[in-house]
Amino acid sequence: MELPEKARICIVGAGAIGGLLGVELSRRGHHVSFFARGAHLAAMRKNDALQLIRLDGTVVTSAEGSKFIGKLEEAGEQDLVVLGLKMHQIKAVLPTLHHIIGPNTVLLGTQNGIPWWYFQEYSGPEEFKDRTVESADPGGVLKDGIDAKKLIATVVYPAAVVSSPGVIKHVEGIRFPVGEPNGQTTDRVQWVSNMLIDAGFKSPVLNDVRGEMWLKLWGTVAVNPLSALTHATLDVLCTVPAGREVVIRTMTEVEKVANRLGSKMRLPIERRVNGAAKVGKHKTSMLQDVEAGREMEIETIMGAVVEMARVCGEDTPCIDTIYGTIRMLAHVMKEEDAKVCLLPMAG
Structure with a gap:
């Protein structure tokens, strides 16, 4: 070649x-x-x-x-x-x-998030090989339409x-x-x-590019939807105690799913959260989408993790709650053809 x-x-x-x-x-x-x-x-x-x-x-x-x-x-x-x-x-x-x-x-x-090709060219547990990731690729359209052997991933x-x-x-x-x-x-x-x-x-x-995907997803699942729901930037989400606690609980659930699928996190949770906090007043992609009235990447970021948890038999109550809530926000935005922004108080 x-x-x-x-x-x-x-x-x-x-x-x-x-x-x-x-x-x-x-x-x-x-x-x-x-x-x-x-x-x-x-x-x-x-x-x-x-x-x-x-x-x-x-x-x-x-x-x-x-x-x-x-x-x-x-x-x-x-x-x-x-x-x-x-x-x-x-x-x-x-x-x-x-x-x-x-x-x-x-x-x-x-x-x-979890890509459509996740279980193609897969060396993890045999029981999961060649599955379709329905939340990322309903009906396997991308799986069937794109040759996985041509793909290289970047995180x-x-x-x-x-x-x-x-x-x-x-x-x-x-x-x-x-x-x-x-x-x-x-x-x-x-x-x-x-x-x-x-x-x-x-x-x-x-x-092990999948392991690196989980490391990135580890934080994304925790902060993207929460930022869209609360309009908090990364520094606020990861330092204010109320937000940081939910972030850590969510990440703990993500780690269990990743481990079950054969991927190990190479960093401790606290270090990953502290790293996100150092990014500062950055608006996540989901928060940018909410403020612009665009469709959010809910299924590929959160839905896929929920799907993976069901596949491997792990309970994810915190993720499930956030997933349901962000989907409701997306529904309301679509029905009302609206965006959601913070407006300064007059005077």
């Missing part, structure tokens, strides 16, 4: 994380196409660039020659496809995804936001560890790792 030094890369979903990766990769000489829709795409096309505000406040743009597309067939066959969409959004691009995938194309998944630790159409702001973090779903260290996973490192990120190759 030929792995080019300068790759043709399509960012399928050039939002916060996809856009961050795409801009930095383009600036290292890779040929990047940014797939997006609506005002964000319009702004990129108008400026013939995607703008990035880096951690140090400097402003850079995607390299000259980058493409900004609203249809995947405009890009052609790629060497690397970065799936930057949220899990529930991928189904919409499946009918045209084949336009950019060739025999040697590598797919890099950046999704939060996304950086925080970024689309601060305005055509502008990405990098908020925190540079770690994108990568791994093959089967745990092998291959030429292609090393190729992806090297590209990300060259673009300024920390990207070690993992032999």
Whole structure:
């Protein structure tokens, strides 16, 4: 398999994380196409660039020659496809995804939560192999529609936001560890790792990418829905005693499920919570979605953990309660076609 030094890369979903990766990769000489829709795409096309505000406040743009597309067939066959969409959004691009995938194309998944391919290329307990993760992939549409053997996973630790159409702001973090779903260290996973490192990120190759997913999910399940429900930023959730207690109880339940599925956490709970607190006044992705009136990633982040708990016979009362509550908020927002924001008191 030929792995080019300068790759043709399509960012399928050039939002916060996809856009961050795409801009930095383009600036290292890779040929990047940014797939997006609506005002964000319009702004990129108008400026013939995607703008990035880096951690140090400097402003850079995607390299000259980058493409900004609203249809995947405009890009052609790629060497690397970065799936930057949220899990529930991928189904919409499946009918045209084949336009950019060739025999040697590598797919890099950046999704939060338990991915649709979790039990494919799986070396955990035999009883779970090749199951469909229904909460992430109802009916196995993604499982059947995407070749798992083409996939490499990354666990996304950086925080970024689309601060305005055509502008990405990098908020925190540079770690994108990568791994093959089967745990092998291959030429292609090393190729992806090297590209990300060259673009300024920390990207070690993992032999247990699922374990790292659980480590990330450990905090995400605890803080994302709670932040959406309370509008508390990470520093508040993880330091105020009432919030910190619920976060720790939730994380304890997540750890039990992960252990049952063959993954061990490499950090103690207290250290993970303290690390989240140090991020400061960051709004989680779910809180950003609530304030913008967007659909939240409830099923892939929380529903999948609830599903996994039922599969392996673990009780998760704290997670179940938060899951039910956040689903009710999503229902009300959809029914009322509304967003939920804190408003300052008058006077």
